[in-house]
Amino acid sequence: MKTVCIMDSVSRANGGIFEAERRLQQTLFSPVGIDIEVVGLQDSHTDSDRGAWSPLLPVALPVKGPQAFGFAPGFTDALTKADADLGYLVGLWKFPSVSALRWSNRYGKPLMVAPHGMLDPWALRNSGVKKKIAGWLFQDDQLRRAACLRALCPAEAASIRGYGLKNPICVIPNGIDPPELVGDHALRHALFPPDRKVLLYLGRLHPKKGLPHLLTAWSRARSLGKDWILAIAGWDQGGHEAELKQQATDLGIDWADNTCRDPERPSVHFLGPRFGGDKDACYHSCDAFILPSFSEGLPMVVLEAWAYAKPVLMTAECNLPEGFAAHAALRMEPTVESLAEGLRQLFAMSREDLRTMGREGRTLVENRFAWRKLAVQMASVYEWMLGGGPKPDCVENG
Numbered sequence: 001m002k003t004v005c006i007m008d009s010v011s012r013a014n015g016g017i018f019e020a021e022r023r024l025q026q027t028l029f030s031p032v033g034i035d036i037e038v039v040g041l042q043d044s045h046t047d048s049d050r051g052a053w054s055p056l057l058p059v060a061l062p063v064k065g066p067q068a069f070g071f072a073p074g075f076t077d078a079l080t081k082a083d084a085d086l087g088y089l090v091g092l093w094k095f096p097s098v099s100a101l102r103w104s105n106r107y108g109k110p111l112m113v114a115p116h117g118m119l120d121p122w123a124l125r126n127s128g129v130k131k132k133i134a135g136w137l138f139q140d141d142q143l144r145r146a147a148c149l150r151a152l153c154p155a156e157a158a159s160i161r162g163y164g165l166k167n168p169i170c171v172i173p174n175g176i177d178p179p180e181l182v183g184d185h186a187l188r189h190a191l192f193p194p195d196r197k198v199l200l201y202l203g204r205l206h207p208k209k210g211l212p213h214l215l216t217a218w219s220r221a222r223s224l225g226k227d228w229i230l231a232i233a234g235w236d237q238g239g240h241e242a243e244l245k246q247q248a249t250d251l252g253i254d255w256a257d258n259t260c261r262d263p264e265r266p267s268v269h270f271l272g273p274r275f276g277g278d279k280d281a282c283y284h285s286c287d288a289f290i291l292p293s294f295s296e297g298l299p300m301v302v303l304e305a306w307a308y309a310k311p312v313l314m315t316a317e318c319n320l321p322e323g324f325a326a327h328a329a330l331r332m333e334p335t336v337e338s339l340a341e342g343l344r345q346l347f348a349m350s351r352e353d354l355r356t357m358g359r360e361g362r363t364l365v366e367n368r369f370a371w372r373k374l375a376v377q378m379a380s381v382y383e384w385m386l387g388g389g390p391k392p393d394c395v396e397n398g
Contacts, residue, residue: 001034001035001085001086001382001383001386002034002035002036002037002082002083002084002085002086003028003034003035003036003037003084003085003086003087003088003382004036004037004038004039004079004082004084004086004087004088005021005025005036005037005038005039005088005090006039006040006079006087006088006089006090006096006099006100007021007038007039007040007041007089007090007091007096008040008041008070008090008091008094008095008096009040009041009043009045009046010022010038010040010041010046010049010050010053010058010060011043011044011045011046011048011049011050012045012049012235012275013043013044013045014091015203015204016174016203016299016300016301017090017091017116018049019300020116020174020175020300021090021114022052022053023175023177023371024174024175024371024374024375024378025038025053025056026053026055026056027175027371027372027374027375028375028378028379029055029056030055031372032372032375032376032379034379034382036056037059037082037084038053038056038057038058038059039058039059039061039075039078039079039082039096040058040059040060040061040096041060041061041063041067041070041072041075041094041095041096042060042061042062042063042072043060043063043067046058046060059078059082061074061075061078068094069094069095070094070095070096071095072095072096072099075095075096075099076099076102076103079099079100079103080103080106080107084109085109085386086109086110086111086112086382086385086386087100087103087104087109087110087111087112088111088112088114089111089112089113089114089142089146090114090116091114091115091116091118092113092115092118092119092134092139092143093118093130093131093134093139097138097139097142098138098142100113100142101138101141101142101145104145105145110147110148110385110386111142111145111146111147112146112147112148112149112150112170112381112382112385113142113143113146113148113149113150114149114150114152115149115150115151115156115160115297116152116297117152117156117159117295117296117297117298117319118297119156119159119160119162119163120156120159120295120296120297121159121162121295122208122294122295122317123208123295124163126208143163143165143167144165144167146167147167147168147385148167148168148169148170148381148385148395149165149167149168149169149170150169150170150171150172151169151170151171151172152171152172152173152174152297152298152319153171153173153297153298153319153320154171155319156171156297156298156319157169157171157396168391168395168396168397169395169396170378170381170392170394170395170396171394171396172374172377172378172381172394173298173368173369173374174297174298174300174303174369174374175303175369175370175371175373175374175375176300176303176304176306176307176365176369176370176371177307177371178307178362178365178366178370179280179307179308181308181309181362192229192231192269192285193229195227196227196228196229197225197227197228197229197287197288197351197354198228198229198231198285198286198287198288199228199229199230199231199286199287199288199289199290199313199343199346200231200233200282200283200285200286200288200289200290200305200310201214201230201231201232201233201234201289201290201291201292202233202234202274202279202282202283202289202301202304203234203291203299203301204234204235204237205232205234205235205236205237205240205241205244206237206238206240207240208293208294208295209291209292209293209294210292210293210294210315210334210339211232211240211244211292212243212244212247213292213334213335213336213339214230214290214292214339215244215247215248215251215253215268216247216251216336216339216340217336217337217339217340217342217343218230218253218267218268218343219251219252219253220336220340221340221341221343221344221347222253222267222343224343224344224347224348225343225344225346225347226267228267228287228346228347229266229267229268229269230267230268230269231268231269231271231282231285231286232244232268232269232270232271233271233272233273233274233279233282234271234272234273234274235272235273241270244270245257245270248268253267253268254266254267254268255267255268255269255270256268256269256270257269257270257271257272283304283305283308283310284308286305286310287310287311287351287354288310288311288312288313288346288354289301289302289305289310289311289312289313290312290313290314291312291313291314291315291318292313292314292315292332292334292339293314293315293317293318293334294315294317294334295317296317296318296319297319298318298319298320299314299318299319299320302314302318302320302323302329303320303365303369305361306323306328306358306361306362306364306365307361307362307365308358308362309355309358309359309361309362310358310361311328311329311330311346311349311354311357311358311361312328312329312330312357312361313329313330313332313342313343313346314329314330314331314332315331315332315333315334316331316333317334322364322368323361323364326360326361326363326364327357327360328357328358328360328361328364329357329361330342330345330346377392377394380392381394381395
């Protein structure tokens with residue numbers, strides 16, 4: 001079997017989708033043994049991140065015109081050259097969807113589509129007019145023709161059905177490679193004083209992540225958590241970081257960026273983008289992790305935090321109810337009042353309480369979200385799509 005993975009960005013510019021799909025495709029290639037080509041769009045990080053796909057070597061095509069649409073004249077030809085039996089499309093609303101539709105129709109090849117939360121109601125409302133136009137022009141037709149749709153969780157499957165799609169859906173979550181654990185704060189970030197606990201946010205700085213609500217909640221609850229620091233690590237999108245810094249100033253919160261020479265005073269630190277070893281150091285440094293999102297598919301950062309045995313505060317919109325059931329996470333609503341109450345609960349926990357919750361998260365990802373197990377499941381869906389096996393249990397018909 002040979003498959004072609006079709007993406008927009010094949011670099012860190014794709015956020016958690018890059019991490020999730022890179023590891024899924026690598027695991028499908030080895031040890032599962034599927035022959036895989038990866039075709040995507042070129043961006044400013046492609047050259048530095050291409051090596052992370054090894055032993056796969058993505059084809060990244062130059063974009064003509066706005067990067068937001070990703071028009072690449074040679075994209076369909078690259079899919080043809082891959083000579084695959086099956087296509088796997090990651091994400092929606094961009095030119096790769098157009099090329100995937102053309103390729104699938106031209107050669108009669110089955111296509112799986114993984115929306116990664118892009119059909120959730122909040123995501124559809126964001127830039128809603130543009131998405132309605134794209135849906136009318138190409139995306140709705142492409143979705144309806146897909147042989148199978150991949151949902152990361154039952155909630156995403158419900159959103160896909162809510163969009164009106166009746167295709168078969170396979171529910172296969174993102175996975176994780178649990179790192180080796182080291183002693184508490186063995187790699188503690190130099191900015192964080194040893195006598196203060198660290199609550200970490202790591203990810204895109206985008207309005208859907210709920211960070212404005214978090215800052216307001218922090219201003220209301222921080223009197224009970226004077227031994228805590230809120231560390232916000234991530235890459236800016238659309239100037240949101242500047243908005244957050246201004247909000248912190250307006251709320252009277254002392255904050256610092258990563259050039260601060262006096263880390264004792266600020267209660268909020270903006271760390272900027274963190275990748276590779278710097279990202280690992282953030283997880284090692286923190287005492288808890290928070291994701292106050294309005295909308296997610298299935299966030300890799302929560303799985304990563306659990307893999308580092310860190311307790312998590314998150315909204316139900318993160319679509320990981322397993323974390324609440326396993327007592328690995330505190331549940332919050334994406335409102336200021338609920339986030340403030342969640343912070344107060346966190347501040348009342350002892351270090352042993354935090355470690356116990358973190359251990360539950362580590363156990364959860366080891367048992368439920370190991371990449372090899374999930375890749376075998378995906379391979380069984382591919383075989384079924386090609387007519388070579390029975391319908392897997394993870395597949396539901398429309």
